Amino acid sequence: xxxxxxxxxxxxxxxxxxxxxxxxxxxxxxxxxxxxxxxxxxxxxxxxxxxxxxxxxxxxxxxxxxxxxxx
Amino acid sequence: xxxxxxxxxxxxxxxxxxxxxxxxxxxxxxxxxxxxxxxxxxxxxxxxxxxxxxxxxxxxxxxxxxxxxxxxxxxxxxxxxxxxxxxxxxxxxxxxxxxxxxxxxxxxxxxxxxxxxxxxxxxxxxxxxxxxxxxxxxxxxxxxxxxxxxxxxxxxxxxxxxxxxxxxxxxxxxxxxxxxxxxxxxxxxxxxxxxxxxxxxxxxxxxxxxxxxxxxxxxxxxxxxxxxxxxxxxxxxxxxxxxxxxxxxxxxxxxxxxxxxxxxxxxxxxxxxxxxxxxxxxxxxxxxxxxxxxxxxxxxxxxxxxxxxxxxxxxxxxxxxxxxxxxxxxxxxxxxxxxxxxxxxxxxxxxxxxxxx
Ligand code: SF4
Numbered sequence: 001x002x003x004x005x006x007x008x009x010x011x012x013x014x015x016x017x018x019x020x021x022x023x024x025x026x027x028x029x030x031x032x033x034x035x036x037x038x039x040x041x042x043x044x045x046x047x048x049x050x051x052x053x054x055x056x057x058x059x060x061x062x063x064x065x066x067x068x069x070x071x
Numbered sequence: 072x073x074x075x076x077x078x079x080x081x082x083x084x085x086x087x088x089x090x091x092x093x094x095x096x097x098x099x100x101x102x103x104x105x106x107x108x109x110x111x112x113x114x115x116x117x118x119x120x121x122x123x124x125x126x127x128x129x130x131x132x133x134x135x136x137x138x139x140x141x142x143x144x145x146x147x148x149x150x151x152x153x154x155x156x157x158x159x160x161x162x163x164x165x166x167x168x169x170x171x172x173x174x175x176x177x178x179x180x181x182x183x184x185x186x187x188x189x190x191x192x193x194x195x196x197x198x199x200x201x202x203x204x205x206x207x208x209x210x211x212x213x214x215x216x217x218x219x220x221x222x223x224x225x226x227x228x229x230x231x232x233x234x235x236x237x238x239x240x241x242x243x244x245x246x247x248x249x250x251x252x253x254x255x256x257x258x259x260x261x262x263x264x265x266x267x268x269x270x271x272x273x274x275x276x277x278x279x280x281x282x283x284x285x286x287x288x289x290x291x292x293x294x295x296x297x298x299x300x301x302x303x304x305x306x307x308x309x310x311x312x313x314x315x316x317x318x319x320x321x322x323x324x325x326x327x328x329x330x331x332x333x334x335x336x337x338x339x340x341x342x343x344x345x346x347x348x349x350x351x352x353x354x355x356x357x358x359x360x361x362x363x364x365x366x367x368x369x370x371x372x373x374x375x376x377x378x379x380x381x382x383x384x385x386x387x388x389x390x391x392x393x394x395x396x397x398x399x400x401x402x403x404x405x406x407x408x409x410x411x412x413x414x415x416x417x418x419x420x421x422x423x424x425x426x427x428x
Pocket of ligand 1: 412
């Protein structure tokens, strides 16, 4: 239920967007996150984008962990 | 690469745990965390004195039978389309579930999101009632749908605020908890600052964590280090997603639509300020208000089949699923007795799925 997954915004028909989750496309509502653009990443839960993510936060997760591990 | 991170973190946890000579009990608060822990067998990676306990983080599980019976009561009496999430449709009360009603010709539809329910309402003349469940992660989507105001769309709100349950659990004082792993996606909405009052009240450290095994291990490491240094507080391992203030727009939408009330949780009794009823301003879309007369003769019953089910104790972190006599015998994923075996976020279901027994 509280599972949320990151996906890439492919097209926008505000307040909805087509978001690709590793190839699977879903219609996601995006108006509760600050101005989302095509190509950006969002974290979606039950049809709603609940957070915007930077590309680094999606793609370089391992780097983030390693940094935190050294803290 | 990832295996390296995991083994390095396990080593760090082992070293830290050696400095703590007592048993450390860490409770997580999210079914998805239980999934990660069971899937990657993180309990086996833990040093002997570190215990990972599962808490009330399953929105389907904590919905009391009263809500379920009210929904049954409604669909038996009114010609409506009922929409709900998949897990909820399979929770039994006596011999019935929403799936059972569907098989008997009642119009029950499983949806992926509340917005699918709105689309159904737009295409139908019948009233569409959405059985709204979930914590703060899910509430903003229901709030948006209500604000949209489609005229034949109604919500039965069984939404509950999560933080009051943490407070209530600690106030019961029946379990010793040294630290919480806080739910990453509830936190995405409420923000890390939201937990500070709870920390101030009880002094129990909390680490907000993501859902990869690395995230959970990092959270445990942060927790142990805080305990050793006696520098307690609210920590955020999931900084790539969770901001201190949370998601302001989502919080605003939630506040616009939902009030606060003392509501019952399965296994907890009444949890002060944990319920999210629909505000008067939106009562035209509140199923409880619109179908008020239907509920006049409603009297909740007890499901005798569930007497031996210990789901409530599982949710309060008092027992593990294999301490229930029915686990994997009379109660299994194919024929679940309690919701903790139905929901993908229920600890009993997760243990069954990964064969942790
Ligand atoms: S195994 Fe089944 S009966 Fe036992 S606590 Fe879990 S859900 Fe309830």
